[in-house]
Amino acid sequence: MNRVLAFADRNRKEILRDPLSYIFCLAFPLAMLVVMTLVNASIPKESGMTVFRIDNLAVGIAVFGQTFVMLFTGLTVSKDRSGSFLVRMYATPMESSDFTLGYLLPMLIIALAQNLLIYLASLVISLITGPAINPLGLLVSLVTLIPSAVMFICIGLLFGTLFSEKAAPGLCSIIISLSSFVGCVWFDADHTGGVMLTICRVLPFYYCTRAGRSAIRLDFGMDTWVIPLLIVVLCAAALTAVSSFVFRSKMKADLS
């Protein structure tokens, strides 16, 4: 466990000392929170569009923020692999599980801290603009989004392992755009229906925001919270297993 914690601490410091990570993981999502709140103020109530209402927006932005943690996971892993840093580490007693856990843990803490800050900002905004968000709902939603954070981090780990320092961030950007769109961060698929809703339901991102939004309203219905959360948990577990397997296979290939 010492080795995992040492490697996790190194990764945490590498990310937190890069100013770009603050811009992408914190400043940009917070800016979008403010901008979309202003946009929401301009939308007539009669339109029935609630996706930018602060309780919905908070969760959307939290999931959107997690995708940037994915980007930095991909960047860190691909950078480590492209240089000789991992070569040095491979010559130490560290094993593949030490590496994957060492990448996963600090990213998860960063994602949680990021989501907490986004939710605190949302709480302040909700007190100003209304409707007020229930702090307990925020807390439950924060916990509900943990599997979603794991899922995104594992996608970053997978891309960072499989692709180069140049390709991995590009591919992560595609996932950022795709997940924010079909994850219903910027539009309400349930009100759109049709093919768009079907596409959203096929991918796991829709369920991240759905479970988080239900939790914030303390709505723990089977269809609104339990099943979406279960889907995200299963996807996170599957991606954790796949990314760990791929990292181990790549490490084995590197050492052959």
Add this chain to the structure above:
Amino acid sequence: MSMIETRNLTRKYGDITAVNNLSLTIGEGELFALLGVNGAGKTTTIRMLSCLSKPSSGEAFVDGHSCSAESKAVKQVIGLSPQDTAVADHLTVRENLEFMAAVYGYDKAEVKQRTDRIIEEFHLGEVVNQRAQTLSGGWKRKLSIAMALISDPKVLFLDEPTLGLDVLARRELWREIEKLKGKMTIVLTTHYMEEAEHLSDRIAIMIAGRIAAVGTLEEILAKGGADNLEDAFVAIAEANTDDYAGGNV
């Protein structure tokens, strides 16, 4: 007593044989230089000895442990400073050292004690709180070697430790390496003649993946019929290159 032994160690990449039937023995406390031009097989040899590559055939032993079958045991007793400096850029010098010590499983007190000791031994005090990304090439190399030494390895592999350094930084690093002589077995790869000449107890000249000559400086000079290592190297290389190219050995 031998610390490293290879028996017909061979590594092939497709049709290319990077290391060909390498058999050598390196003693405890010896500083052994693998001297050769780029692509001679020096780094591949180090990679196999430090369990980073598996041999296509043959076997290597470090401290009596097989590099193929007992890689965990081998990794506990070796330290590696790769060709590129391989340090964590955003960590300070102290944090890099503490990180490496923690990776070897030492507790907090031991990590601090080892870090303090290595900072003093390597005179890293003036840059100890500086982030690695801001260090000059010479300091980075020193840090890289210090990181490899944090676990008190029995065998230290230095892959081209002074590559790209200016003459002053190179001399400074030589002094640090000289201080380590006798304390552990050191395998150093280089293509700088004066480096091998200055530092090594024994030198192996690698040509096209094979050992063309091995011995003390005097023995190499005698074999090459020259009075300096560069001439001896050229003579030995020219005598062997045709044979290797023809596949006669």
